Structures are given as structure tokens and as C-alpha cells.
Amino acid sequence: MKQRVVIAMAISLRPSLVIADEPTTSLDVLTQYKIVEELLRLRDTFNVSLLSVSHDISMISRLSDRIMVMYAGKVVEMIPSSDFSRARHPYTFMLVNSIPSIQEDISEVLPIEGGSPPSLLTKPTGCPFEPRCRYATGSCREPGGADEPRVVEAGHTVSCTVLPQMKRDARASSAVRESAHGPEGTPIIEVRDVTKVFSKRSGLREGKASAGSGVTALDGVNLSIYPGECVAIVGETGSGKTTLSRIVGLLDEPTSGYISYMGRRST
Numbered sequence: 677m678k679q680r681v682v683i684a685m686a687i688s689l690r691p692s693l694v695i696a697d698e699p700t701t702s703l704d705v706l707t708q709y710k711i712v713e714e715l716l717r718l719r720d721t722f723n724v725s726l727l728s729v730s731h732d733i734s735m736i737s738r739l740s741d742r743i744m745v746m747y748a749g750k751v752v753e754m755i756p757s758s759d760f761s762r763a764r765h766p767y768t769f770m771l772v773n774s775i776p777s778i779q780e781d782i783s784e785v786l787p788i789e790g791g792s793p794p795s796l797l798t799k800p801t802g803c804p805f806e807p808r809c810r811y812a813t814g815s816c817r818e819p820g821g822a823d824e825p826r827v828v829e830a831g832h833t834v835s836c837t838v839l840p841q842m843k844r845d846a847r848a849s850s851a852v853r854e855s856a857h858g859p860e861g862t863p864i865i866e867v868r869d870v871t872k873v874f875s876k877r878s879g880l881r882e883g884k885a886s887a888g889s890g891v892t893a894l895d896g897v898n899l900s901i902y903p904g905e906c907v908a909i910v911g912e913t914g915s916g917k918t919t920l921s922r923i924v925g926l927l928d929e930p931t932s933g934y935i936s937y938m939g940r941r942s943t
């Protein structure tokens with residue numbers, strides 16, 4: 677009920693943008709469904725843009741037009757929801773294949789192996805997903821190799837030097853929605869080259885730090901959200917989702933880069 681009240685508060689002033697960080701976490705599936713449907717109804721009725729943050733791939737696929745997948749503070753893939761079954765980054769592919777299906781034995785679920793995401797205190801020089809990636813090659817450890825997003829299709833970018841061919845799983849297409857809105861017109865909000873470094877000594881919610889002296893929670897993130905468009909940010913805990921949403925909501929300042937809301941720069 678508290679979550680519902682907060683959502684009602686958020687939309688009562690007819691905002692142009694709603695930032696929903698884990699809007700349905702801990703709710704039962706029926707309530708999740710109702711909240712997702714309500715957010716979509718608001719989007720359609722009032723042309724509200726929605727930035728949702730979640731680790732729930734199936735919910736986010738249903739709710740969003742585009743999905744931005746993050747890993748270790750970096751954007752690894754930007755993909756239209758309707759194309760989610762054609763994910764090209766190994767991390768996204770493994771996320772999709774780690775979703776249990778009601779039709780199959782739970783033992784057939786493919787976990788992401790190889791431990792945890794890298795420490796943000798010591799940034800890896802090569803691809804941050806390399807220690808856990810079953811498709812890694814020697815070139816993946818080269819500095820900056822996976823930094824540049826590569827356009828694989830219109831509106832679909834991937835930060836991976838190898839772009840391996842991966843066996844597709846039909847489950848990925850079952851939960852997606854047809855995209856109703858796309859990147860058209862002037863963006864409601866723009867995130868430009870945003871980096872966020874937290875000071876080691878001051879704790880994660882305080883203190884100024886420059887790049888290289890602390891925890892790099894965000895590393896050169898770019899994002900534009902267009903009128904009526906729903907964009908999802910997906911990633912494991914600690915990947916930078918919440919830091920980004922706090923910066924977009926002006927609850928935190930970026931170390932470098934800026935936010936622009938309807939053409940006005942915040943910093």
C-alpha cells in the first residue's frame with residue numbers, strides 16, 4: 677500500500693517524467709501487473725515519460741520501449757524492448773537466459789557464472805564482464821576495447837568487441853511488448869557523459885571525489901528520453917542504476933557531465 681501511495685503521489689501533479697526505481701519490487705505478481713498497467717495507462721493518457729529502474733527483466737520488457745543494460749557502471753547494451761530476444765551483449769543474453777520458465781525444470785536455468793561484478797574501487801582496464809564471459813577472447817582484456825558502443829541495428833547499440841554469435845532462447849520473446857513510442861522529437865531529458873565518483877573516505881553518499889580517487893559508480897553515461905517514451909535501466913545491484921536515477925532526479929550531482937531537462941542544463 678505504501679508503494680501504491682507513493683506512486684499516486686508521484687503522478688498526482690501530472691509530471692512530464694516519472695522516475696520509478698524498482699517500482700514493483702517485493703510486490704505480489706498481481707499487484708505488479710496492476711502497477712505496470714497503471715503506469716502504461718498514464719503514459720498513454722497524459723504522454724508521461726517513464727524512467728524505470730529494475731533487475732526484473734520480464735517486468736521491464738513489458739513496461740518499456742527501450743532498455744539500457746548496465747554492468748559495473750557502464751552501459752553495455754541499449755536495445756528496443758521488442759528486440760530483446762536479439763540481445764547481442766553476452767551479459768544481456770545471460771540475463772535473459774537466467775529467467776526461470778514455468779514450462780521447464782528450474783535446474784535448466786542458466787546462471788551467470790564466475791562470481792560477482794568487479795570492484796568499483798579498482799576499475800578493470802579491459803571489458804568489465806571479461807572474468808565472467810564465456811565468449812571472452814584475448815582482445816577483451818585490452819584497455820578501452822569494449823568502451824565504444826557499436827551500432828548493430830537502428831536504435832540498438834552494444835559495447836562488446838567480439839559480438840559473439842549466441843544461441844537464442846525463445847523465452848526471451850514471450851514477455852516483450854510492441855514498442856509504441858520511440859526516439860522522436862526533442863528529448864524530455866538528456867544525460868550527457870555523466871560520471872559519478874564517490875569518495876572512499878567520505879562514504880558512498882557524501883563527499884567530492886575526482887575520477888581515479890574513489891569508487892566510479894558511473895562512467896561516461898549518455899541517455900536521452902523522448903516524450904511518451906518508457907526507458908528501462910537494468911543491471912545487478914551495484915551496477916550504477918540507482919546512482920544514475922538519483923542524478924537524473926537531481927538528488928545527486930555528477931562528478932562530470934550534465935543533465936538537461938527540456939533543454940535546460942541543471943549543472
Ligand code: SF4
Nearest residue numbers: 803806809816836837
Ligand atoms: S568484450 Fe569480450 S568479455 Fe566483454 S562481453 Fe564482449 S566477448 Fe565478453
